[in-house]
Amino acid sequence: MSPRISVVMPVYNVEQFVKSAIESVLKQTYDNFELLIVDDRGDDNSMQICKQFIGDPRVHIIRHQTNKGLAAARNTGIRHSLGEFVAFIDSDDLWHPEKLQRHVVHLDKNPNVGLSFSRSSFIDYQGKFIDFYQMPKLFDIDAAHLLCRNPVGNGSAPVIRRSTINDIRFQPASSKNRHSCYFDENFRQSEDIECWLRIAATTSWEIEGLPEPLTYYRLNHGGLSANLEKQYASWEKMIEKARGFAPKLLKQHEESARGFQLRYLSRQAIRIGDGSAAVKLFNRAMKASPSIIRSETFKTVTTMIAAYAQWIIPAWGYIAIEAVGQKFIGILQKLRISRDGVSSEFMQQSKL
Structure with missing residues (x-):
């Protein structure tokens, strides 16, 4: 069979x-x-x-x-x-x-x-x-x-x-x-x-x-900021190909998509500890598509705060702030998962 x-x-x-x-x-x-x-x-x-x-x-x-x-x-x-x-x-x-x-x-x-x-x-x-x-x-x-x-x-x-x-x-x-x-x-x-x-x-x-x-x-x-630029270049290559099979889609949504992608890469830069790159990528995201702050206000604002905080605050201070923020967001995510019908027993079993 x-x-x-x-x-x-x-x-x-x-x-x-x-x-x-x-x-x-x-x-x-x-x-x-x-x-x-x-x-x-x-x-x-x-x-x-x-x-x-x-x-x-x-x-x-x-x-x-x-x-x-x-x-x-x-x-x-x-x-x-x-x-x-x-x-x-x-x-x-x-x-x-x-x-x-x-x-x-x-x-x-x-x-x-x-x-x-x-x-x-x-x-x-x-x-x-x-x-x-x-x-x-x-x-x-x-x-x-x-x-x-x-x-x-x-x-x-x-x-x-x-x-x-x-x-x-x-x-x-x-x-x-x-x-x-x-x-x-x-x-x-x-x-x-x-x-x-x-x-x-x-x-x-x-x-x-x-x-x-x-x-x-x-x-x-770990990771390198240069890898984020390679990832972005690959994404742009994907966009170029998509123009061939979905031109109307790209005409309407390309700018927003670019903004979201750059915001995502800014969050990746935050994760690898490169505040300078995170700020630059976030600023590029806002330049590409300012509307993302309206469509996803919380995620965009928290990305901005984290990027600038990591760029300005000493590493030891940022790590402490990040741990508190991540714990808070994790709690909110678990509440949402629970509201979607996933039992607490399942969440516990998944970690065993």
Whole structure:
């Protein structure tokens, strides 16, 4: 019998995390799945760790001949997959044990939904929960909202119908092997939002989220401001491509989307402790789209305060203020999750 879900996990230089990632998949309460580990030819011990699991008949390893990047690894996994649904997990993230079960129920009950995603809980570099969550809009998600806010949030959150992902399949003009693609391999960043946007803008499939934080998204350790600029350049490349398949969408929402993206990058600069970069990115966000302060006042104002505070206040003082603010926001997020019907027992169990 073919597996109902194909789980695609690209692996590249993640020896510190990949064992836990694989275990979180194999511990799923829904077990009719295959796990396709795509070896993207790193140079650490990641694959030696992965090979420890090949005794499980659900686990399969597919090897690239050379490093091709995350988009290509996901495409390889999809091409080898057998499931009715395709789930993605990055090899440094984790899943709640009930993630696949809840997505299967959601998709079975809602045949018009092509992409089901979950809220995500942040974990730190060591895998510790930090009581902070991605809190996106869950319903009535159109292409404009996805372009501006990316509610899916990260590459380990979605489970997608095969029929949905087939609807955005394309044949790249420059491909030597003439393989079908789903993610655009010209992108080394922003490949996920580019894919979700094509689903929202070019198909009739609906995108919906689950209120439970079923994905545990690991925050990178440290980082460089230069990487934020690379990320922004990749996002602009995605915008340029989107003009070709969704020109009306871009004409109406491009400025707002740019403002939200720059604000997001400002928050990333805050996280890595670069107050100067955070302020510059925030100011660029306001210049690109002043209206974001009206549409999302709280998040925009708190970003501004945090950016300028980190730039002005000594590091020890800012760290103390940040801890208090983060705890307060975490409490508000938990209250909202509870109002959405997620039990306190579930929230406690997710940390065990």
